[in-house]
Amino acid sequence: MQPSTPPVAAVLTVNEIFFSIQGEGTRAGLPCVFVRLTGCPLRCVWCDTAYAFHEGKKRHEDDVIAEVEAHPCRLLLLTGGEPLAQAAAFPFVARLLDRGWQVLVETSGHLPLDALDPRAVAIVDVKTPASGESQRIHWPNLERLKPTDEVKFIINDRADYEWSRALVGERGLAQRCTVLFSPVHGALDPGLLARWILEDGVPARLQVQLHKYLWPGVERGV
Numbered sequence: 095m096q097p098s099t100p101p102v103a104a105v106l107t108v109n110e111i112f113f114s115i116q117g118e119g120t121r122a123g124l125p126c127v128f129v130r131l132t133g134c135p136l137r138c139v140w141c142d143t144a145y146a147f148h149e150g151k152k153r154h155e156d157d158v159i160a161e162v163e164a165h166p167c168r169l170l171l172l173t174g175g176e177p178l179a180q181a182a183a184f185p186f187v188a189r190l191l192d193r194g195w196q197v198l199v200e201t202s203g204h205l206p207l208d209a210l211d212p213r214a215v216a217i218v219d220v221k222t223p224a225s226g227e228s229q230r231i232h233w234p235n236l237e238r239l240k241p242t243d244e245v246k247f248i249i250n251d252r253a254d255y256e257w258s259r260a261l262v263g264e265r266g267l268a269q270r271c272t273v274l275f276s277p278v279h280g281a282l283d284p285g286l287l288a289r290w291i292l293e294d295g296v297p298a299r300l301q302v303q304l305h306k307y308l309w310p311g312v313e314r315g316v
Contacts, residue, residue: 104182106158107132109150109175112315113165117305119217119244120272121198127162127170131183134176136202138225140250140278142313146175155186159193173200184209204230207238216243223257224250224278239270246274247298250281252290259296268297276301 109130116126130143132150162170170190177183178201188211190197199210203218204227210216218235221227225248239245245267247258258275267273275298277287288300305316 104155104185105152106155106180106182106186107150108153108158109146110314111158111161113167114316115305115308116169116171117303117308117316118276118301119198119246119274120299121169122301122304124169125167126198127165127167129158129162129170129172129177131172131174131177131180133179134174134202135179136176136204136221136227136230138202138221138227140225140248140281142279143173143175145314155182155189158186159189162190162195163193168194169196169198171198171200176202176205178205178207178210184211187211187214202227202230203235204232206232207235212240216240217246218243219246219248220258220261222247222249222254224254228257236265236267236270239267241271243271244274245271246276246301248276248278249287250278255287255290258298259294262296262298273298274301275299276303279303279306 109132112128116122116124130146132146134147187197191211191213197214198217199214200217203220207216221231249255249258262268262273277284284302291298291300309316
């Protein structure tokens with residue numbers, strides 16, 4: 095019997111890898127390794143990572159793992175762009191988990207989550223109407239959310255807020271996982287969004303993009 099051949103390492107198109115402070119979600123403030131993959135089929139109005147649409151280099155999975163493991167941290171965020179648009183992202187996540195990493199996957203929610211390793215934390219960005227991409231939501235993803243996952247609404251104005259509030263209630267999202275309401279940075283006052291949440295008793299966690307307050311004006315590597 096011939097010995098089995100070890101699997102060939104996957105190739106990822108990587109935009110950037112950096113070590114920083116997690117700026118969003120329930121782990122905001124924690125040191126985190128960020129792996130940003132290249133490419134996204136969406137074009138949200140307020141996207142702040144448009145440089146990841148096309149910029150990037152093909153890298154073997156082994157090289158990427160060697161680089162991230164050089165950092166003094168075991169929390170990793172896989173982001174983009176849209177990381178799940180690359181098929182190689184799924185086995186990459188599983189391999190990191192097998193190596194003891196806590197893996198967060200930030201996704202736009204327009205691609206199915208079925209193939210994502212359930213040990214990973216899915217952070218699903220539900221596109222609000224003002225994003226210009228709300229019609230792209232893959233609705234079955236909301237039924238697959240686990241208690242460890244997070245669902246995020248980036249809110250531009252009152253209309254976005256009311257749409258998000260209604261969806262949280264109709265879909266029972268707060269009973270499934272953590273719900274995050276985030277104001278579009280520079281467009282909606284976080285204090286005003288906080289007031290709306292309090293007035294309506296919405297079971298959502300207000301979040302701001304912490305990195306934009308720590309390093310204002312810095313767009314990459316934070």
